[in-house]
Amino acid sequence: MTSESKPAHFLQNIIREDLAEGRVSRLATRFPPEPNGYLHIGHAKSICLNFGLAEEFGGVCNLRFDDTNPAKEEEEYVDSIKRDVTWLGFRWAGDIKYTSDYFDQLHDWALHLIREGKAYVCDLSPEDARHYRGTLKEPGKNSPYRDRSVDENLELFEKMKNGEFEEGQCSLRAKIDMAAPNINLRDPVIYRIKKMAHHQTGGKWCIYPSYDFAHGQSDAIEGISHSICTLEFEDHRPLYDWFIENLPVPAQPRQYEFARLNLNYTVVSKRKLKQLVDEGLVDGWDDPRMPTLSGQRRRGVTPAAIRNFCEMIGVTRSDSVVDVGMLDYSIRDDLDKNAPRAMCVLEPLKVTLKNYPEGKREVLSAPGHPVRDDLPARELPFTGTVYIEKADFREEANKKYKRLVLGKKVRLRNAYVIQAEDVVKNDAGEIVEVICSVDLDTLGENPADGVKPKGVIHWVSADENLDCEVRLYDRLFDDPAPDAGGKNFLEHVNPDNLQVLSGCKAEIGLAKAEPEKGYQFERQGYFCRDSHYGSADKPVFNRTIGLRDSWAKEQNK
Template sequence: MDHEGSEVRPSNFIRNIIDDDLDSGKHTQVHTRFPPEPNGFLHIGHAKAICLNFGIAQDYSGKCNLRFDDTNPEKEDIDYVHSIQADVEWLGFHWDGDVKYSSNYFDQLHQYAIELIKKGLAYVCFLNGEETREYRGTLKEPGKNSPYRDTSVEENLALFEKMRLGEFKEGECALRAKIDMASPFMCMRDPVIYRIRFAEHHQTGDKWCIYPMYDFTHCISDAIENITHSLCSLEFQDNRRVYDWILDHLDDFNKPNRTRQYEFSRLNLEYTLMSKRKLNDLVERNIVDGWDDPRMPTIAALRRRGYTPASVREFCKRIGVTKMDNLVEVGMLNACIREDLNENAPRAMAVLNPIKVVIENYPEGEVETLSAPAHPSHEHLGKRELPFGRELYIDAADFREEANKKYKRLVLDKEVRLRNAYVIKAERCDKDEDGNVTTIYCTYDPETLGKNPSDGRKVKGVIHWVEASNAKPAEFRLYDSLFTDANPAAAESIDDIINPESLVVAHGVVEPSLVKAEAEKAYQFEREGYFCADNKDSSADNLVFNLTVGLRDTFAG
């Protein structure tokens, strides 16, 4: 059966499950959720989960919640809550109803813990951390029961109440589920479901000094919200056993159409780390300039670098949804942003490594205004004005005193066309004491303005330029991969694979229209690449442009 929206994206195993559940009548409406922990910034791996959960809800005319699984107040912060909401909205999605928090359910979670205690399925354990690890066993050896495992229901209820009242120290005891210490799955060996933390919570303040563990909270929160399909990445596959055990033993949720979890492969991208811990290490050691450093894989960094929501969504669509772990080529992501910007980014001219050109037969003191399209294929985007005068800047790489026929730029005694302007001919040049060219003297043909010269002269080379008296100085941050290894997660030492050329700063000039460049909005700097004004450091008085993506791929490795 074809369901509404099913043709929008290629099918996958999750969509097949949803189709079967709708066909069988198990569910009549799809309800998903995106459940981040507010303990850091989202990265492009989370973008895949966002696009999957919200995309499925859209395609099936269902609902998708944004819920913060906020069970660890020591590592969480309201600033992360706000940044995550902004990231979801930037990607083009909106959640159903109000933002939700697992902390909204702390009273209910507490009662469900009491229910397990009353059923003899949870107990307060006083083993310390080292003892708990020792009792848990290993992958090859089963664990052994805690000496507190057979404490009576009445005593466990009293002890848990003392935990709630703050009568025990942090780490002195914890509430554990009574499952199976001989299970081949470590997560099933009597996992902790409540621990003591004397920490203020960003939503509940100091109401609680005991906090539920993630595995206990996550599945119950899904069930409370009537989530039909709980979509998680593969590292939570074993945890599903804990989730199912908990819901199987709670009266409110032991029913055929309750929440079920399905796992998909996480995103692994070349030259990129996805571990929050490792990313945090890069920030803490100042290897990068914060979580939004454009070399980071965070959504905040992608925005700062000029990536578009449409390009990220397209990338997530192309990589698909499977259960197979693989390393996605970074070229696929670059292709998505490049295709988007090629179609939509306005054009401008910037000279990153300027060298002066003097047009000797152009009138001194005169500056004329030329017209150039904002985009070569979209007339509706209008035109921009370009000052043109006797003195210009071109890129130093666009001039040689001598060159073979394959070189299509400016050469002494040869002609080249200035983009959207005239044909010029290089006559001579000045050099400094080290032999570096400082000034190129040219002549221009006033009859060659535009793309169709009146004399029919064919000039193969076209170079970009900026008129000197109106040029605006700018800083250009040229970004490359942060790592030289395509799989940095497998490296023994991150320090050994840091790319020393991951950020190269150039100082040049841009056309005056770019004084009004909007932060995060990418432009194609003709013949250079796609750049956007930095959302932190750039201003009309101090222009700073970040490289979004080159016109073609080059990799550090």
């Protein structure tokens, strides 16, 4: 089903009605990540949704960094997020926005709440404040500092701003309702002391607004019409609305929630992903095993595959877990249609063609893609010695084995039919070379020579090839819900998530392969050149995904 023929989801219906009824004159959305980690596959759904809706309805979408916590934020994360959004194919409206751009205005609005008697400086320790807050079943109780005068609160807040108190000594809280059924309305903290420099504002501030206080007001400053969040913010919506209603903001944005993307066999908590990085269980945030967008990009996943996947899973208000096989399907489908073909032998076995003319060298031609004419043909050097996969030869085999067997014939893909005649073994009895004869009248896939080999195998020239390392990545976790129900997710790391193969031999044309550009290694899967490791004469190739879902097959055995 195409996107044009799919039924509209609930947010499209809301926006269409708001525009038709004149409640908004122009759609304005935003993607507001906190710069405290790299974006992951779950963020892709929000990116595609917010930017996609803006494109669909002729509106705008801002990229804003909700940078209210200098303790966890870094410029590295800012840069990575900008790269990821651009890579996915989206462009934000105007300049990049930062919540820190609005710190002066947010501070003035905090003063407004104090003057209106709707905010107060509280000296409760964080532990005592949690105790006073109550529980989901029991109401909270008022802070003993709740009834301070406006003048006293203004004076104390100024001292907070000037750095005269230590971290945790006091905070500014909104005065709402300590008995509210929604615990988020029980006098939430709106400013806290953090004596540390900020990646954007330097040392100007030692007090910082809370996310809940800054988020909605930033939306209002930017004229956002539809503030689209995931369902975990649903209980925060009354607080979002309270601030909008009680401050002189220039716009009245509305918050709407949708179900976040939950994938099985995957962990997307930034804290847990950072733990994997910090403990050296992966090779950084962009490790190809990570669900981060930078990791997926380094692995060879295309932005089109990610966007198609987000379109496939749809937008609802019901939480569910998506089978990671749907993502695999989208990746495989895109690469099958677009990835150039190549050959690479992962475990080389030497084959000598005893009757091939000595010193002869040919350049054979192979299609760049089975159906795409815009991908150029490949040139394959051919001499009397080639490499095939060790697994593609047996001295003896049953009729189901369709590869090379002593006394039997196979076709070298895009080349000749050969027949195995003899083997050479080392002192340990291992086969190190196969002696074959070649039928020089069988060039091409379908020659009119009547020869019917049992199968077709891939190969590379033993004289002209590219020595490379191949990394076979698999799922990072071997449990469908590695962090559910209080599990220690580190105990469910798949021990076979990476296999490194050295001494692989690829066709020589792959020397020009660009990092992160996908190729189908025929009969092997989809691969890309790694952007970090390897050299010009010995690259590293990462497996993006297999030709079929071997994981599901293993799980069903």
